[in-house]
Amino acid sequence: MRRDVFQAIADPTRREIIGLLANNPMNLTSVTENFNISQPAISKHMKILIECGLISVEKQGRERYCEVKLDSLNEVEEWLAPFRKMWEQRFDQLDQLLIKMQSKSKNEQ
């Protein structure tokens, strides 16, 4: 079973759970109340999120408080970084081209 951050955030419900918990940590029942799926389904999503370090759980009596571990998203961040750099570079090149074209048209006036 592949179990990594990329696979974890592929599911829209899990992305929502992350967003929900980033704002305020809460227990599993509260998380469940925010969705139209059963508690076991949420438990399963949680298991995946926990297994790849996206969420941590603290036992408090019979409840389990769930919290997002934001730094675990770093793996995605790092994969994305070089592409963002290339993308920005392209924009810079486009900018320079536009500047060149503008100064050229000025000279022609």
Next chain:
Amino acid sequence: MRRDVFQAIADPTRREIIGLLANNPMNLTSVTENFNISQPAISKHMKILIECGLISVEKQGRERYCEVKLDSLNEVEEWLAPFRKMWEQRFDQLDQLLIKMQSKSKNEQ
């Protein structure tokens, strides 16, 4: 069938394909040579990548030249952005705490 960028980059082979093509565009056969899976398997991955705008294909004779569309990764970037912000904020708070603690220990000397 869900088909979005998050699901597309969930597969490690597809992430590799994106990385490969970001460096230099190439045809499907060349992409295939970089992996230990069959040509139809690569074709299927390509279909998914094309369908969610991560890759564009240009027909050139019997070959198909494949190119990454970097801006399509923006969806991931945008989802990640607020979390990165929160994450940085936490570091800032930690920094401020450390500064406070340092100045306090200085006063105590």
Next chain:
DNA sequence: TAATTTTATAACCGAATAGTTATATATTAA
């Protein structure tokens, strides 16, 4: 102690995923 609440787990189901092999269809080269 009995009832309630919170969570986990088992067993199941249909659909999706990631691969395979075989084959068809263009296009190019001999």
Next chain:
DNA sequence: TTAATATATAACTATTCGGTTATAAAATTA
């Protein structure tokens, strides 16, 4: 024209995914 090359597609398979219901276990409340 025939052979070779590049790609697409069909049919199949095993596994995973995302959900369900039923039930168990642990902790809390009445």
